[in-house]
Amino acid sequence: MTTPEKHILSKSTFIRGMQCEKSLYLYKNVIHLRDTPSPEQLAVFSRGNNVGVLAQQLFPNGIDASSNFKRNNVAAVANTQKLIETGVEVIYEASFQYNQVLVILDILVKCNNQWYAYEVKSSVKISNTYLLDVSLQHYVIEQSGLKLEDISLITVNPSYVKKGKLEVDKFFVITSVKQDALKNESIISEKLEKLKMVALNPSMPEVSIGEHCFSPYNCDFMGTCWKNVPINSVFEMGAVPKTLLFELYNSGIKTIDEVPEKNNLDKNANLHLQSKNKNEVVVNKEQLSKFLNQLSYPLYFMDFESFMPAVPIYDNTKPYQHIPFQYSIHVIKNKNEKAVELSFLGDEGIDPRKKFIERLIVDLDTQGSILVYDALMERNILNGLKKDFPEYTSQIESVLKRIVDLIQPFNERSYYDPKMKNLTSIKNVLPALVSDLHFNELKISSGSMAMIAYEKLQKETDMFKIAEVREHLLEYCRMDTFAMIKVFEVLKKAVDRD
Ligand code: SF4
Missing domain, CATH: 3.90.320.10 (Lambda Exonuclease; Chain A)
Structure with a gap:
């Protein structure tokens, strides 16, 4: 050697x-x-x-x-x-x-x-x-x-x-x-x-920003290379293939205002450009009313948090399986009534799944619409719980039937605010519709932070630390469903407006 x-x-x-x-x-x-x-x-x-x-x-x-x-x-x-x-x-x-x-x-x-x-x-x-x-x-x-x-x-x-x-x-x-x-x-x-x-080499190679900045990993020098990308750039338009955005950018069309009316972008991206240029919220009242009219009281605003340990912690779980450990529900029993909060947070060190589903079934009762924002994860978790705890199959199926996805009016553009930047995740919709709610003031301010915090709790022994993290988790999840109510109120107002 x-x-x-x-x-x-x-x-x-x-x-x-x-x-x-x-x-x-x-x-x-x-x-x-x-x-x-x-x-x-x-x-x-x-x-x-x-x-x-x-x-x-x-x-x-x-x-x-x-x-x-x-x-x-x-x-x-x-x-x-x-x-x-x-x-x-x-x-x-x-x-x-x-x-x-x-x-x-x-x-x-x-x-x-x-x-x-x-x-x-x-x-x-x-x-x-x-x-x-x-x-x-x-x-x-x-x-x-x-x-x-x-x-x-x-x-x-x-x-x-x-x-x-x-x-x-x-x-x-x-x-x-x-x-x-x-x-x-x-x-x-x-x-x-x-x-x-x-x-x-003493001199830096000349490389322009491009799709390679994201693949195979998000580059950790974006703060340097992307600092001259202007505000209101074409990259502020989400849900558009990066290839198209770089084509525009490299052809000299750097900001959204410069994108010509005739372009290769899809219907949603063009709706974004129009509403952004006019600074106008677009509402399709008929479609939005149809969505809202399907809802029946009591209204349950529901959100789950889950974690995905690479190495399974509990019996009968697989690597990276979504393990639900927490939910928050805000329930409005009747029109014009105040929302009541319900929540669950699993105990650390114990498989939370059984208690989670048992409590959830009780909290959701048997009547009323269950509103979830982007329900794919919640549906997958409920279907997983059905397999893991077949004794609750009929109750879980009835919960699944009552779920209404609050993302729908945004995905079908029944309500579109240009501040959403052509994206419909709650991270984009919430600041656009409800500017006074700030998640970044919370100690735990995203689903992935909640996931990391709960996974760490499984090995934590300091009782004060455990109590503190649990409080932050409850605060975050509560805020998620409270935010959904705020979004729902904006949609209702949009329909009621002349
Ligand atoms: S951000 Fe990273 S990948 Fe993109 S050009 Fe700069 S150094 Fe290269």
């Missing part, structure tokens, strides 16, 4: 450079310009680490080659080499370097005198980016002098159902990807040379 030296590229900088050479340059030269990662992105990193550690149980009693050399990759490479030479047969975080390119492999195993490499991903699917990642590892490991009999991806088995103790051998799926790695060898070697030059 070659003597370790300071690396120029690593696996992550290689993948970054494959997405955009400018991103690699910025990362290497002005890393402080990077956007701050969101709590959601941090949760994805932490999930990846946890699944990686769990996968080590597939090959127990290994030695971690890098743990003592976290900031010293040269030493980690030398240590890996030493472990191989001294006959260690299972090595975690095995570091290799070739031609100033560093890779850290999750698991390296020696079996019948041959070496097998394993890279762990917390996903259930194998993406092209993963194949590229493994191809790079295969290239560097072999070029550094270790012959690999095989290289595989370890991913999560989506069909695994937990029953009792987690069975790691069933939870994971191992897929050999050696053929892909061999096929990609020449691309890897060519790209490595190109990207090393980008990393070392």
